[in-house]
Amino acid sequence: MSLQTKITASSMSKALEEVKTVLGQDAIIVATEERDGQITLTAIPKENSKPFSASPEESSEFLYPDALAAIKAVCDICDAHQLGHTFCDQWLKELSRDFSVMPVGITRSLAAIVPFCPSWLEEVSTKQPIILVGPPGSGKTVMLAKIAAVLLSQKRKIKVLTLDTVKAGGAMQLQSYLEAMNQKLLIGEAHLKAVLESCDSLENDEVVLIDTPGINIMNEEDQNFLYRFSHQVNSPLTLVLAADMNPMDAEEIAKNFYFFNTRYLITTRMDVTKRYGGFLSAAKACSLQVIAYSNTPTIGEGLHSLTVDQMIGYLRPV
Ligand SMILES: Nc1nc2c(ncn2[C@@H]2O[C@H](COP(=O)(O)OP(=O)(O)OP(=O)(O)O)[C@@H](O)[C@H]2O)c(=O)[nH]1
Numbered sequence: 079m080s081l082q083t084k085i086t087a088s089s090m091s092k093a094l095e096e097v098k099t100v101l102g103q104d105a106i107i108v109a110t111e112e113r114d115g116q117i118t119l120t121a122i123p124k125e126n127s128k129p130f131s132a133s134p135e136e137s138s139e140f141l142y143p144d145a146l147a148a149i150k151a152v153c154d155i156c157d158a159h160q161l162g163h164t165f166c167d168q169w170l171k172e173l174s175r176d177f178s179v180m181p182v183g184i185t186r187s188l189a190a191i192v193p194f195c196p197s198w199l200e201e202v203s204t205k206q207p208i209i210l211v212g213p214p215g216s217g218k219t220v221m222l223a224k225i226a227a228v229l230l231s232q233k234r235k236i237k238v239l240t241l242d243t244v245k246a247g248g249a250m251q252l253q254s255y256l257e258a259m260n261q262k263l264l265i266g267e268a269h270l271k272a273v274l275e276s277c278d279s280l281e282n283d284e285v286v287l288i289d290t291p292g293i294n295i296m297n298e299e300d301q302n303f304l305y306r307f308s309h310q311v312n313s314p315l316t317l318v319l320a321a322d323m324n325p326m327d328a329e330e331i332a333k334n335f336y337f338f339n340t341r342y343l344i345t346t347r348m349d350v351t352k353r354y355g356g357f358l359s360a361a362k363a364c365s366l367q368v369i370a371y372s373n374t375p376t377i378g379e380g381l382h383s384l385t386v387d388q389m390i391g392y393l394r395p396v
C-alpha cells in the first residue's frame with residue numbers, strides 16, 4: 079500500500095503548511111512538481127522514511143559499571159547540552175538494549191539515534207556534487223574553502239561554483255580563498271546547468287563544490303529559491319549549521335531544509351561553544367548524517383570528520 083500523499087496548492091508555503099497539517103510536522107517531501115502556477119508536493123509521514131544505521135565499536139573510555147551509572151551519564155550529558163526530553167528519552171530507550179552486557183557503553187546508543195559518517199570526505203564521489211546550504215552566516219563559504227583545501231591536499235581536482243551573488247562581496251570572499259589555492263571560481267546561476275551536467279563526465283578524482291547564499295527559511299522568497307534550486311540539482315544537499323545555535327531553532331531549521339532534499343550536516347564554530355545540543359538535535363530530528371565539523375575560521379585547518387566516540391568525548395563533562 080502506498081503511504082504517499084499528494085498536496086496541491088497555489089504557493090510553496092501553502093503546500094508545505096498543508097503537508098504539515100495532513101501528515102504532521104516531520105513529514106518528508108519525496109517529490110515536487112510545478113505546473114500552471116500550482117505546486118504539488120508528494121510527501122510521506124516520517125516513520126516511513128529509511129533510517130540510517132551505524133554500529134561503531136564501543137570505546138573502553140565510555141563504559142560504565144552498571145545500567146544506573148550509564149543512565150546517569152546520559153541524563154547528565156542531555157542536561158549539560160540542552161538536549162530536550164525527546165532526545166534524552168530516545169537515547170535512554172536505545173541504551174536499555176545494552177543493559178544485558180556489563181560494563182555498559184553509551185556510544186552505540188547515541189550512534190543509533192544520530193547518524194555519524196566520518197568517512198564521507200574520503201569517499202566523496204565525482205558523480206555527487208558537494209552543495210552547501212544553510213542559514214545566513216553559518217559558515218558555508220569558509221567550510222567550502224576548507225573542503226576545497228582538503229580535496230586538493232588529497233591530490234583531487236575541484237570545480238567550484240558560487241551562487242552567492244546576493245551578498246555584497248559574497249563571491250569575492252570565496253574567490254580570494256580559491257586564488258590562494260590557484261583555483262578558479264565560477265560565479266552565478268548561469269553556470270549551474272553546465273556544472274551539474276559535467277558531473278557525469280568528470281574524471282574520477284574531480285569533485286564539484288557549490289556554495290549558496292544564506293537562506294532564511296522563514297522567508298518565502300528564500301524558500302522559493304531553495305525549492306527551485308533543490309529541484310534543479312536533484313542531489314542531496316549538505317546543511318551547514320553553527321554549533322552554538324539553540325536546539326529548538328536548530329531542529330526547526332533542519333526540518334525545513336530536510337523538506338528540500340538536505341541529507342548531510344556539517345557543524346561549524348565548535349570552538350565558540352561548550353554546548354552541542356543544537357546540531358545534535360537537528361541531526362537526530364531529520365536523520366541527517368553528521369559528516370564533519372569545524373573549530374576555527376582559518377581555512378587551512380579545522381575541518382575534521384566526526385566519529386561518535388569523538389562526539390561522546392566532546393559531550394562528557396570534563
Ligand atoms: N570561530 C569560528 N568562526 C568560524 C568558523 N567557521 C566560520 N567562521 C566565521 O563565521 C563567519 C561566517 O562565515 P562564512 O563562511 O562567511 O558564513 P556563510 O554561511 O558563508 O555566510 P553567508 O554567505 O553570509 O550566509 C566568518 O567570520 C567566519 O570566519 C569556525 O569553525 N569557528
Ligand SMILES: [Mg+2]
Nearest residue numbers: 218219242248
Ligand atoms: Mg557565504
